[in-house]
Amino acid sequence: MTIADNLEHLHQQIHQACRRANRSDSEVALMAVSKVHPAEAILEAYAAGQRLFGENRVQEFQEKSQHLVTLNDAEFHLIGPLQSNKTTRAAELFHAIDAVDSLKIAQRLDAAAKALGKTLPILVEVKLSHEESKHGLAPEELPTLLAEIESLESVQTVGLMTVPPWSDDAEFARPYFRDLRKLRDQSLASFPKLTQLSMGMSNDFQVAIEEGSTCVRIGTSIFGKRIMASAG
Ligand SMILES: *Cc1c(COP(=O)(O)O)cnc(C)c1O
Numbered sequence: 061m062t063i064a065d066n067l068e069h070l071h072q073q074i075h076q077a078c079r080r081a082n083r084s085d086s087e088v089a090l091m092a093v094s095k096v097h098p099a100e101a102i103l104e105a106y107a108a109g110q111r112l113f114g115e116n117r118v119q120e121f122q123e124k125s126q127h128l129v130t131l132n133d134a135e136f137h138l139i140g141p142l143q144s145n146k147t148t149r150a151a152e153l154f155h156a157i158d159a160v161d162s163l164k165i166a167q168r169l170d171a172a173a174k175a176l177g178k179t180l181p182i183l184v185e186v187k188l189s190h191e192e193s194k195h196g197l198a199p200e201e202l203p204t205l206l207a208e209i210e211s212l213e214s215v216q217t218v219g220l221m222t223v224p225p226w227s228d229d230a231e232f233a234r235p236y237f238r239d240l241r242k243l244r245d246q247s248l249a250s251f252p253k254l255t256q257l258s259m260g261m262s263n264d265f266q267v268a269i270e271e272g273s274t275c276v277r278i279g280t281s282i283f284g285k286r287i288m289a290s291a292g
Pocket of ligand 1: 095
């Protein structure tokens with residue numbers, strides 16, 4: 061199977077999940093998660109029509125991006141945790157930062173975006189499980205953080221993102237997806253731009269679509285298994 065075959069198969073699966081959920085295909089974006097894979101894999105996906113990509117490390121993407129300068133209409137999002145000393149570089153390299161979980165990071169991104177004369181869309185990552193290792197904001201802290209970010213001029217919160225605890229049973233993730241959607245729906249009254257829900261990966265994206273995902277982040281089912289371990 062080529063990357064193009066995998067993308068086509070995924071579009072069919074997304075279509076079917078949307079039908080089950082009574083949703084239109086256009087409500088669900090497919091993000092190709094290219095972390096650990098070389099720039100050639102991104103070029104191959106691009107040639108097959110893919111435009112939205114997710115990377116989880118600033119340094120890794122900076123190196124790859126040198127080979128991607130011709131992809132003018134591709135969009136790259138940072139979906140991994142961001143250290144404060146990499147915020148300036150991240151604001152330069154990425155079209156959106158999808159895993160913000162602190163005011164400090166949002167403020168630094170705001171300053172960096174302002175200096176670049178751009179507005180940077182961000183998603184707030186929420187941690188809905190009690191796992192020690194996961195990044196993300198506790199749900200009870202969300203209203204305060206959203207209000208604080210609202211006062212920043214050059215970042216705009218457009219949605220929420222989550223990574224449920226890993227399981228090979230997709231149904232295990234459903235309650236987490238449902239919780240994220242509830243948080244989004246509750247926040248919408250005060251923050252009308254907060255429309256996006258980034259949730260669902262290779263093993264559980266169909267369930268995520270049933271629960272309202274507007275962006276599924278797929279790596280393995282497009283690019284194959286990652287050989288190297290990837291941080292985050
Ligand atoms: C790696 C990664 C993905 C993609 O995971 P797959 O299981 O390979 O589809 C999605 N989201 C985040 C945050 C990731 O780090």
